[in-house]
Amino acid sequence: RKEVEQDPGPFNVPEGATVAFNCTYSNSASQSFFWYRQDCRKEPKLLMSVYSSGNEDGRFTAQLNRASQYISLLIRDSKLSDSATYLCVVNRGPRDSSYKLIFGSGTRLLVRP
Amino acid sequence: DAEITQSPRHKITETGRQVTLACHQTWNHNNMFWYRQDLGHGLRLIHYSYGVQDTNKGEVSDGYSVSRSNTEDLPLTLESAASSQTSVYFCASSDTGELTDTQYFGPGTRLTVL
Numbered sequence: 001r002k003e004v005e006q007d008p009g010p011f012n013v014p015e016g017a018t019v020a021f022n023c024t025y026s027n028s029a030s031q032s033f034f035w036y037r038q039d040c041r042k043e044p045k046l047l048m049s050v051y052s053s054g055n056e057d058g059r060f061t062a063q064l065n066r067a068s069q070y071i072s073l074l075i076r077d078s079k080l081s082d083s084a085t086y087l088c089v090v091n092r093g094p095r096d097s098s099y100k101l102i103f104g105s106g107t108r109l110l111v112r113p
Numbered sequence: 114d115a116e117i118t119q120s121p122r123h124k125i126t127e128t129g130r131q132v133t134l135a136c137h138q139t140w141n142h143n144n145m146f147w148y149r150q151d152l153g154h155g156l157r158l159i160h161y162s163y164g165v166q167d168t169n170k171g172e173v174s175d176g177y178s179v180s181r182s183n184t185e186d187l188p189l190t191l192e193s194a195a196s197s198q199t200s201v202y203f204c205a206s207s208d209t210g211e212l213t214d215t216q217y218f219g220p221g222t223r224l225t226v227l
Contacts, residue, residue: 032214032215034215041201041221041223042220042221043203043218043219043220043221044156044203044218045218046215046216046217049215087155087156091214099144099161099163099207099209099214100146100158100161100171101214101216103148103155103156104155105153105154105155106155
């Protein structure tokens with residue numbers, strides 16, 4: 001079983017749609033959670049950190065469920081420019097003992113006109 | 114502005130040659146990481162360093178080595194390049210401390226081993 005699992009997609013949605021991605025992780029010691037965005041042939045870039053209380057950044061909302069070890073990303077009012085691969089990322093343990101991150105294989109989003 | 118750079122951006126080499134990929138960051142981050150990314154595998158950790166003179170093996174370290182002689186640089190060396198090492202290589206760095214372990218990535222090096 002992979003340490004971070006994501007549906008690879010692709011999710012093919014029209015502009016303006018709302019789309020949600022889910023991710024599960026296996027390491028109960030993980031304390032940091034992120035969503036990264038990766039455009040084709042480019043480096044991953046931090047989209048947002050994920051906090052226990054849930055957090056929002058414009059059209060993007062992230063949720064964390066520690067009990068179920070589950071992370072989600074909701075994108076509202078999808079834009080063509082949202083087309084990318086979204087990587088679910090967790091750290092390997094307490095921040096002061098390991099700074100290593102575990103990356104999911106990514107969920108591909110295609111937003112069509 | 115602080116940044117992380119990689120060079121070369123593209124490299125074609127032959128089997129058996131030694132290759133070194135450069136990574137340089139100006140954030141003064143203690144932590145640096147090398148990943149490779151292949152279709153179907155996502156990002157896999159090759160080596161990492163938590164400070165000068167510190168290096169550690171990641172999950173796919175065979176055939177690779179790193180050295181950390183200063184804070185800014187973590188070069189990755191392929192001792193004897195193999196076709197299986199054809200990949201895109203990303204370097205990343207992060208700060209030390211409990212407040213954040215966000216990693217920031219360089220633009221990547223696309224390596225082809227013929």
